[in-house]
Structures are given as structure tokens and as C-alpha cells.
Amino acid sequence: xxxxxxxxxxxxxxxxxxxxxxxxMNQFGRDVVRxxxxxxxxxxxxxxxxxxxxxxxxxxxxxxxxxxxxKTWVFRITINLCRDYFRSWNYKHxxxxxxxxxxxxxxxxxxxxYMNLEKNRxxxxxxxxxxxxxxxxxxxxxxEEMSYNQISKLLNMSQQTIKSRLHRAxxxxxxxxxxxxxxxxxx
Amino acid sequence: MNHIxxxxxxxxDSTVLKEVxxxxxxxxxxxxxxxxxxxxxxIHVKPIFMNxxxxxxxxxxxxxxxxxxxxxxxxxxxxxxxxTNMTVDETVxxxxxxFHIDKNNPDILPSSEYKNVEEFIISxxxxxxxxxxxxxxxxxELWQLDVAxxxxxxxKHFATLSTDKEEIKLLQNIEEASLRxxxxxxxxxxxxxxxxxxxxxxxxxxxxxxxxxxxx
Numbered sequence: 001x002x003x004x005x006x007x008x009x010x011x012x013x014x015x016x017x018x019x020x021x022x023x024x025m026n027q028f029g030r031d032v033v034r035x036x037x038x039x040x041x042x043x044x045x046x047x048x049x050x051x052x053x054x055x056x057x058x059x060x061x062x063x064x065x066x067x068x069x070x071k072t073w074v075f076r077i078t079i080n081l082c083r084d085y086f087r088s089w090n091y092k093h094x095x096x097x098x099x100x101x102x103x104x105x106x107x108x109x110x111x112x113x114y115m116n117l118e119k120n121r122x123x124x125x126x127x128x129x130x131x132x133x134x135x136x137x138x139x140x141x142x143x144e145e146m147s148y149n150q151i152s153k154l155l156n157m158s159q160q161t162i163k164s165r166l167h168r169a170x171x172x173x174x175x176x177x178x179x180x181x182x183x184x185x186x187x
Numbered sequence: 188m189n190h191i192x193x194x195x196x197x198x199x200d201s202t203v204l205k206e207v208x209x210x211x212x213x214x215x216x217x218x219x220x221x222x223x224x225x226x227x228x229x230i231h232v233k234p235i236f237m238n239x240x241x242x243x244x245x246x247x248x249x250x251x252x253x254x255x256x257x258x259x260x261x262x263x264x265x266x267x268x269x270x271t272n273m274t275v276d277e278t279v280x281x282x283x284x285x286f287h288i289d290k291n292n293p294d295i296l297p298s299s300e301y302k303n304v305e306e307f308i309i310s311x312x313x314x315x316x317x318x319x320x321x322x323x324x325x326x327x328e329l330w331q332l333d334v335a336x337x338x339x340x341x342x343k344h345f346a347t348l349s350t351d352k353e354e355i356k357l358l359q360n361i362e363e364a365s366l367r368x369x370x371x372x373x374x375x376x377x378x379x380x381x382x383x384x385x386x387x388x389x390x391x392x393x394x395x396x397x398x399x400x401x402x403x
Contacts (some may be wrong), residue, residue: 025217029209034199037207047213056215121193124203142195170192177191 014129021058028074029054031144034077038139039082043126049085054075068153068177075144079136097132127177141166220280262336295339295346304345304354305400311338312392315385328372331385338388357395364388 015023018088031055037046056077064073141153141162148159155162254326301307315338319330342362346355368384 005262021217022214025214029214033209033213034204034207037204043207046207047209050209051213051217054196055220058217058221114240116285120198121202123195124199127195127199128203138192138195143199145196170325173191 017058017061020061021054024057024070024074025054028071031071032074032078033145034079035139036082038128038135038143039079039132040085045085049078049081052081056081072150072154075140079154123177126173129176130169130172134165134172136163137162138169138173292347294343296344299341299344301341304349304358307341307345308361308392308395310402311341312389312396315388315392328381331381332369332372335385335388336367338362338365339369354395354399357391357398360391361388361395364391 007134009126033046033050036049036053037043040046040049053074057074064070068076127135130138136155137151140146140154141148146154148162151162152158301310311334314334315331319327339362342365344360346358346362349355349358364384364387368381368388371384373379
């Protein structure tokens with residue numbers, strides 16, 4: 001049964017903290033790690049962040065005030081942790097191996113990409129290559145299928161800003177796909 | 188273009204996000220991390236240690252206080268017992284440890300109002316030169332006679348108790364001067380000039396103050 005349904009019926013409160021955590025991990029685990037990946041673009045780091053998200057959830061389950069849905073709450077923790085990472089020392093001091101990885105990523109020419117990779121993979125990469133402020137609205141709106149209202153609450157921005165960013169993100173992605181270029185100056 | 192966005196979830200899930208999953212291993216990591224934190228909390232080593240220290244210090248304080256109180260009580264009861272066995276005169280002369288007190292000596296007053304000779308002298312000087320209390324003695328002359336009477340008694344008292352020859356001599360002078368004042372009021376004895384006698388007594392007292400009190 002979905003966590004939100006249990007919560008609606010009031011059954012979630014009867015569960016122990018450990019059981020609630022299990023439900024949260026089962027229901028949102030994959031979404032959380034993938035959302036984290038769209039920010040970090042590093043699988044291991046995304047997994048680490050996702051684990052930290054659920055640890056934070058467990059620690060704060062008792063004080064969760066149900067002012068938003070569990071999904072919004074969990075996603076907000078995820079986004080905050082990702083942003084914390086971008087502000088951290090680790091991110092600002094990128095290791096040499098990361099630079100090499102990026103170089104190998106950017107050295108692929110559009111011809112090679114179209115030849116070697118499926119079309120969908122290119123689209124996915126293009127989405128991930130968008131600047132963070134556009135990428136997050138695209139992911140939340142199209143991938144997580146959240147409403148303007150939900151995104152606005154999650155990112156603490158007005159709905160108008162969300163709409164505007166979404167519009168620009170679409171244009172940018174369209175241009176990028178037409179050019180077949182991978183913009184690495186995305187964050 | 189719209190179909191790309193509409194199918195974005197499928198597109199990304201099947202490509203760039205295909206390998207990204209929250210595996211059982213990740214869940215286990217979360218559980219292990221939380222279990223470690225919880226188990227640390229349940230042991231509560233630090234609070235237990237702090238409680239032990241707190242209880243020990245409280246016990247030490249109580250034992251120390253009790254010991255001190257008992258010790259003090261025993262001491263004070265001993266002192267009390269000693270005090271009740273002593274006469275007033277012995278208490279007065281307590282400072283002179285080697286001095287033998289003759290309880291039968293009529294010159295020693297049974298209940299002295301003064302702790303020591305200095306207190307007596309200062310009081311004598313003050314009372315002799317102050318005005319009489321209106322409710323007791325109507326005239327200054329009568330008041331001076333009364334003061335001279337008790338000065339005589341106390342001068343004799345402290346002279347008997349003293350071991351200091353000089354002090355004894357000075358007290359005897361006071362005793363003699365005050366006795367003459369006292370006798371001046373006697374209707375049988377020939378009267379002398381009371382004011383002159385009081386002045387002499389004042390001089391004797393001043394001499395004592397000069398020799399014995401001011402030098403201290």
C-alpha cells in the first residue's frame with residue numbers, strides 16, 4: 001500500500017518509526033536517488049545523498065507536521081542536500097579524475113553521439129546538461145510530474161517564476177537538441 | 188518537441204537513469220547507520236557517568252557536612268558543660284590561667300557586669316560625668332555618690348583579680364578616690380567639697396586610662 005494512502009487513513013501513525021522508514025524507502029527510494037542524480041550527475045554521490053535523505057527523514061519523522069505530502073517533504077530534503085553539496089568544499093575542489101571524466105564526455109562529437117547512442121540517451125543527456133535552475137524545473141515538472149503549485153512550494157519560488165523558467169528551459173533544450181551540442185556550463 | 192517532454196520520464200528512465208536505483212544495499216546502509224546511532228543513544232554512557240559523579244559528590248558533601256556538624260556539636264556540648272560547672276567569677280578570670288581565685292574573698296563580686304577591667308573603667312568614666320537619669324536620682328550629687336559606690340566595689344574587685352602590680356596600684360587609687368566621694372555624702376562624716384573629690388576621682392580614672400588602656 002502507498003504511504004500517502006496509509007497516512008490518509010491514519011494507519012501510518014500506528015506504525016513504528018522503523019516501519020514508516022521502510023515504507024518511505026520503498027516508495028520514494030528510487031525517485032530520491034534519481035532526483036539526486038539529476039543534480040549531481042554522479043551515481044555514487046546520488047546514492048550517498050539518498051541514504052542521507054532517509055536518515056534525515058527517520059530523525060525528523062516525529063516532528064513532521066503534515067503541512068505537505070510526504071513526497072514533497074522527502075524531495076525537499078533531497079534538493080536541500082544536493083544544494084548543500086554544491087556549496088561544499090568537495091564540490092568546489094573537483095578532483096582531476098572528474099575533469100578527465102568530463103573531458104571524455106564532452107569530446108564526443110554530435111555525429112558520434114547520433115551514430116553510437118540511441119536518440120533517447122541523447123535527450124536524457126541534454127536534459128542533464130541544462131543549467132541547474134532549468135534542469136530542476138524540467139525534472140520536477142516533466143519527470144516527477146509535479147504541479148506548479150507543488151514545485152513552487154518545494155523550491156520556495158512563485159509559480160510565475162516556475163512557469164518562466166520552465167519556458168526558458170524548454171527553449172534551451174530545443175536549441176540544444178537542434179544544435180546537437182552538449183553544454184557543460186550547466187551549473 | 189512536446190512528445191519529448193511528455194515522454195521524458197520514460198526516456199530518462201530507460202537511458203541516463205536506468206542504472207540509478209536505490210538498491211537493497213543502500214537501504215541496508217541506512218538501517219545500519221540508524222542502528223549505530225540508536226544503539227549509541229541507548230547505552231547513554233556519558234549521562235550515566237555524569238550521574239555517578241553527581242551522586243558521589245552529593246554523598247561526599249552530606250558525609251562531610253554531617254561529620255562537621257557532629258564534631259561541632261560534641262565540641263559545643265563539652266564547652267557548655269564546662270561553662271555550667273564554672274562560677275561567674277571563674278568565667279571573668281578565665282583569661283588568667285595561672286591565677287588562683289579565692290571564692291570566699293569578699294572583695295570579689297559574685298556577678299560582675301563587666302567582662303574586663305577596661306570595660307569597667309570606660310563605663311565608670313562615662314557614668315561619673317553624665318547627668319543622672321531623671322526617674323532615679325533627682326540630683327547630680329546623689330547620682331555621683333551612687334556611681335562612686337559601685338566604682339569603689341568594682342575597683343576593689345578588679346584589683347583583687349589582677350596580677351599586674353601597676354594595674355593594682357592604679358585601681359587602688361581609683362578605689363580610694365571613689366570611696367572619698369562616697370563618704371562625702373555621709374551625713375555623719377565631715378563633708379568635703381564633692382566636686383573637688385569627683386575631680387580627683389576623674390584624675391585617677393584618667394591615669395588608669397593613660398597607663399593601661401591607651402598603651403594597648
